[in-house]
Amino acid sequence: MTVTGQADHSGAESDFNPMVNPHQEDPHPFYRRARTRSVMFSPSVDAYLVCRYTDVHAVLDDPETFSARLAFPFIYDNPPEVVAELRAGGVPEQRRLVDEDSPRHRQIRALIDVGFSAQRIRSLMPVVWRRAEELVDRFTGGTADLVAEYAGPYVQGIINAVIGFPVEAAERVETSTLDSFTLSNPAAPVEAKIDAARRLGEFTRYLQALVDARRAAPRDDLISVLVHGADGIPGLAQDGAVHGIIRGTRIAGFPTTRDAITATTLLALQNPAVHEGILREPTQTIIKATEEALRRNPPNRGVFRVTTREVELGGTRLPQGARVLVLFDSANRDDTVFPDADAVVLGRPNVHDHVSFGRGLHACPGAPVARAEIQVALRTLFGRLPGLRLADGFEPTYRAIHLVRGLESLRVQW
Numbered sequence: 001m002t003v004t005g006q007a008d009h010s011g012a013e014s015d016f017n018p019m020v021n022p023h024q025e026d027p028h029p030f031y032r033r034a035r036t037r038s039v040m041f042s043p044s045v046d047a048y049l050v051c052r053y054t055d056v057h058a059v060l061d062d063p064e065t066f067s068a069r070l071a072f073p074f075i076y077d078n079p080p081e082v083v084a085e086l087r088a089g090g091v092p093e094q095r096r097l098v099d100e101d102s103p104r105h106r107q108i109r110a111l112i113d114v115g116f117s118a119q120r121i122r123s124l125m126p127v128v129w130r131r132a133e134e135l136v137d138r139f140t141g142g143t144a145d146l147v148a149e150y151a152g153p154y155v156q157g158i159i160n161a162v163i164g165f166p167v168e169a170a171e172r173v174e175t176s177t178l179d180s181f182t183l184s185n186p187a188a189p190v191e192a193k194i195d196a197a198r199r200l201g202e203f204t205r206y207l208q209a210l211v212d213a214r215r216a217a218p219r220d221d222l223i224s225v226l227v228h229g230a231d232g233i234p235g236l237a238q239d240g241a242v243h244g245i246i247r248g249t250r251i252a253g254f255p256t257t258r259d260a261i262t263a264t265t266l267l268a269l270q271n272p273a274v275h276e277g278i279l280r281e282p283t284q285t286i287i288k289a290t291e292e293a294l295r296r297n298p299p300n301r302g303v304f305r306v307t308t309r310e311v312e313l314g315g316t317r318l319p320q321g322a323r324v325l326v327l328f329d330s331a332n333r334d335d336t337v338f339p340d341a342d343a344v345v346l347g348r349p350n351v352h353d354h355v356s357f358g359r360g361l362h363a364c365p366g367a368p369v370a371r372a373e374i375q376v377a378l379r380t381l382f383g384r385l386p387g388l389r390l391a392d393g394f395e396p397t398y399r400a401i402h403l404v405r406g407l408e409s410l411r412v413q414w
């Protein structure tokens with residue numbers, strides 16, 4: 001392709017901040033304009049925005065040029081007083097899997113893939129069904145907030161079971177996830193980061209005790225797979241490697257799946273044809289609604305990469321060391337790939353071409369688990385509550401934790 005010029009730096013027109021409106025509530029008018037232009041630089045995220053479907057593929061298909069390793073703030077990239085607290089607590093200096101490049105990424109990923117094999121997912125399914133039923137059993141009074149009372153606790157319970165956290169550790173585990181977010185958020189106050197670092201030290205000691213227990217007596221969980229698998233891989237044998245991967249998997253698997261469940265439920269409740277289809281033919285309709293909701297509202301809106309050399313992208317030359325932000329929620333609405341992209345169309349022939357689970361080297365290993373969780377959640381909900389509808393006066397609003405976007409609440413009645 002011919003290199004046509006430098007990136008567009010035209011100020012406010014190209015600036016994008018996923019945490020601020022209109023880009024939080026409805027980024028699509030901005031994306032539509034952005035897709036008519038080449039890659040643009042956005043000062044708010046300090047990155048070039050990659051909005052067109054073909055450009056998103058080009059980045060994700062070339063991990064040597066577009067590296068994940070330096071793309072996301074690392075918890076040790078913090079002010080000295082925060083780093084001192086992390087060191088004092090013995091928090092391992094291990095990045096998450098998603099921040100690694102090959103060959104190290106390939107070694108760890110092979111272990112993770114064992115942890116998410118089809119056989120392990122099958123053995124998990126009774127836990128998933130039971131968890132959904134228990135939560136519906138607890139509803140009282142003909143009304144509920146499906147974020148706080150259903151999707152949240154449901155996904156938390158499942159991901160903790162997959163990883164191997166005991167039920168009674170749920171609160172401690174959730175706090176450690178929030179602390180990791182705080183430590184990776186460049187905008188969080190230093191005092192909050194110091195507190196988070198201290199608590200992460202306590203959590204590290206707790207996790208190490210679990211690692212030791214699984215080393216002595218393996219169970220059917222991800223901690224056991226990692227502890228025993230890592231022992232066979234040079235450079236990964238230290239327990240610190242396992243800590244980073246476990247923390248990263250918990251972060252990757254929780255808010256995303258919760259938000260996908262509520263997005264799919266909202267899509268069904270706002271579209272009578274979908275709702276009626278679910279009541280008539282739940283299995284097939286829910287599978288289709290899940291993919292269409294993932295395409296239209298990806299819970300993980302995008303990912304950062306950093307260029308390892310000068311490169312041309314979509315007709316624009318980017319220097320070495322440039323940050324790019326790949327926007328899945330824009331690519332999934334690209335009309336050149338998905339005709340009438342804003343519309344809800346059940347059974348689009350190419351719906352699986354959406355990029356909501358990423359693509360290539362880092363493509364989400366949790367996608368089969370996530371799809372199973374979403375589908376069981378909806379099967380249970382609509383099966384048990386056939387009169388389900390949005391609560392009177394409910395208006396959807398979105399919460400954004402950086403690039404993870406989902407419904408703040410989903411109030412329903414029946």
Ligand code: HEM
Pocket residue numbers: 068097098099109112159162248249252253254256257260298299300303304355356357358359361362363364365366367369370
């Ligand atoms: C609807 C739910 C989910 C969505 C939308 C989602 C999305 C993604 C995306 C876009 C990536 C690629 C990131 C990149 O390229 O930098 C990814 C990676 C990852 N996801 Fe998910 N995810 C979901 C659920 C899960 C679940 C349930 C788990 C685990 C139980 C999980 C674990 C991971 C891990 C470990 C990675 C890193 C993979 C690697 O770097 O090789 N995800 N996810």
